[in-house]
Amino acid sequence: MKNHYLHRAGAITRVVHLAIALLISFQCAFALTPEKGRGHVRGLVQTSDGQPAGFVNVSIKGSSKGSITNEQGEYIIRNVAEGSQILVVQLVGYTAVEIPVDVVAEETITVPVVNLKENSNQLEEVQVKGNVNRFADKETDYVARLPLKNLENPQVYSAVNKDLINEQVITDFKDALRNVAGVAPVNNPAGGTGATIRGFSATTTVRNGMAVQIYQSDPINLERVEVIKGPSGTLFGSSLVSFGGLINQVTKKPFETFKGEVSYTTGSYELSRFTADVNTPLNADKTLLLRVNAAAHSEGTWQTFGHNRRYTATPSLLYKVDDRLTLTFDAELNATNRSTVAYYQNMNKTSYTNFKDIPVASKTSLGGENIDADLTALNYAVGARYAINSKWTSQTNVTIGNNRIEHSNQIYPNWTSDTTFNRNISNYGPRIFTSINAQQNFTGNFNLGRLRNRLLVGLDVYTFTSQLRYTDVGTYDVVNTNKPIPGINLDKVNDILATKTNSNNQTRLSTYSAYASDVINLTERLIVMLSVRIDRFVNIATITNGIKGTNDYKQTAVSPKFGFVYQVAPEQLSIFGNYMNGFQNVAPVVQPDGTTSAFKPLNANQWEFGLKAEAFNRKLTGTVSYYDISINNATRIENSFTIQDGQQKSKGYEFELVANPVPGLNIVAGYAKNDNKVVKAAAFEGNYVAQVPTDYANLWVSYKFTGKTLRNFGLGFGGNYVSDCYFEAANVITIPGYTLINASLFYDQPKWRVTLKGNNLANEATFSNWGLPQPLRQLVGSVTIKF
Secondary structure, eight states, X not given: OHHHHHHXXXXXXXXXXXXXXXXXXXXXXXXXXXXXXXXXXXXXXXXXXXXXXXXXXXXXXXXXXXXEOOTTSEEXXXXXXXXXXXXXXXOTTSOOEEEEEEEOTTSEEEOOOEEOSSOHHHHHHHHHTTOSOTTOOOOOSSSXXXXXXXXXXXXXXXXEEHHHHHHTTOOSHHHHGGGSTTEEEEEOTTOOEEEEETTEEEESOEETTEEOOOSSOOGGGEEEEEEEESOOHHHHOSSSOBTTEEEEEEEOOOOSSOEEEEEEEEETTTEEXXXXXXXXXXXXXXXXXXXXXXXXEEEOOSSSSOOEEEEEEEEEEEXXXXXXXXXXXXXXXXXXXXXXXXXXXXXGGSSOOBGGGOSSOTTOOSSOTTOEEEEEEEEEEEEEEEEOSSSEEEEEEEEEEEEEEEEEEEEEEEESSSSEEEEEEEEEEEEEEEEEEEEEEEEEEEEETTEEEEXXXXXXXXXXXXXXXEEEEEEEEEEETTSOOOOOOHHHHHHHHTTSOOEEEEEEEEEEEEEEEEEEESSSSEEEEEEEEEEEEEEEEEEETTEEOSOOEEEEEEEEEEEEEEEEETTTEEEEEEEEEEEEOOOOEEOTTSOEEOOOOEEEEEEEEEEEEEETTTTEEEEEEEEEEEEEEEEEXXXXXXXXXXXXXXXXXXXXXXXXXXXXXXXXXXEEEEEEEEEEOSSOTTOBOTTOOSEEEEEEEEEEOOSSSSTTEEEEEEEEEXXXXXXXXXXXXXXXXXXXXXXEEEEEOSSEEEEEEEEXXXXXXXXXXXXXXXXXXXXXXXXXXXX
């Protein structure tokens, strides 16, 4: 066994050496390749009345280089040939504005503010006519932790922007994830949000690329949601991500003009929701900017008992100290009280082989009106961005997260026969999660010889503390499904709770990491990415009821990442491939013979290749890819001993399309196939991994009328399909797949918007892939005032 570990350590060392050797050889081989110098062009576009001009085409005349302004009117065009160029700014259907610019190699040129002849109302009309791909938003600094276009990035990711979130009247964070190919969103029994991605469960504890502590985010503060796919340990570590990927919540940022909107939403199940988003400069020179988002949400349930009440406030402050230094402060303050839902146990003691057989209607709650979870989340972030010079930038970020679960009564129906189950309750609380994440990144954009490098070098420190009081309340009652099922009475639960002994636990861990990633242009079209992370994990022994345990340990992991991109058609079509690694720390185990076995970190390795497109002036964007994720060193039990040779393989393919084929029509579509099986284990070899569907499909088609008669009216239609999966590792009990059909009707003016939305129009009783019931049909209406 020792030789096996030495072999693994040697293999990792050889991989790191290979990465370094490849980097050096690429630099030497191509340093003399003659290429013309290039620079970046950035700027701001405004309307004639001084408002930011979003979704305006900006391009370099006579080339394929171009971009689209974001909501704040900002744009950047990267890798423009040096020398005199003509910048073309054009609002579709109106006269273009042409501006001469002199591009300097290896520098970023800031163009003076471009003022269109059209005002904000005219711009709004153009957007209403649908001349832009409104739902395509893949410009990000987070996926690679440096500015990198989608077509330059060998990793696959999807983005759901706030335009799509608003059009679909999304009030539950997990519903935004339904727009991502290959993703099945879930809520856990306590109400926390997560998703299944590429066969693995992911949580929502990443915000702007940093760690946060929150179970239930409100969508009010979302600029977009990024789903970054595949094991991403090299740049994001092990504590925040799964082997299938991660969910990054990108929040709204302040900008330089006064703007805002307020909205009220009502609908089925006593839904009442008020939101506000207000942005304003705080001084005359617009260097101090404030944006505040807030939401008050109250909702009942489609079941016999239940509620969801939450309040959110998210102030964001930006201070431009000078041309080089920008400071930011963000806070997310959330209070949630929501009913908990039942999670079935021991179904193997019944004859049921499908959740459809269970004789409990979807509308029947197995809890009670005040059997709930009470949570408070306080997350703070500070950042400093400093331009060291034209080539190097420093980014410093610190986040502090605190999530307190005051109480959570979780319900576990424990089946004893086809018609009876014990209604067991576990009480959690107070349960306090506290984390601190500090990160220092340096990014450079420079040439070695004629070879362009975009280099990231970073340090990351993460600490996490959990304090938990847990009480096993035990059996509340015995339910006979042939009789009416009463609600749980909180007073009776508390009476039982008072007779029980609770357990108090404290856990602490820390990680200290260093990483580097270099994106190298071998030619103008061929790009390679070479990345590596060294991670030191420290686990402090758990303290249980005042007694210190023996599970303290330290572990070091090395996580490499490689990728390539070849642009078949520059700025339009890329071929890509990647090797990515994820890891999870594994604690030592005391074996039956008294010896202690120390294990290596659990590793997942992905190979992937595919195509990315941003064609027809970005009217069509899409990704097609095939991936293979292998785990070859999972721990398993054999003859009572723990050994580290377990194997699992998750493989599949994904297709994503975001398109604006004709004016007014926008399409978001996706399909994914996943095959995730246990290869080598103590039992159930060859079985599918539990609670992982094999097929996923999503569609949303939106049309805004462009004629005079129905101008400003729009329709949306779509839904989701998720296939069957197995509830347990034995692959005996099936969770049935589901199809959700949704539709919307909206009227959108420059100053106000009205939307009617129907969710699950077929009123089908469905289960998530965790076996939890999902809402029946819901009709909602929303009114928004924009100013």
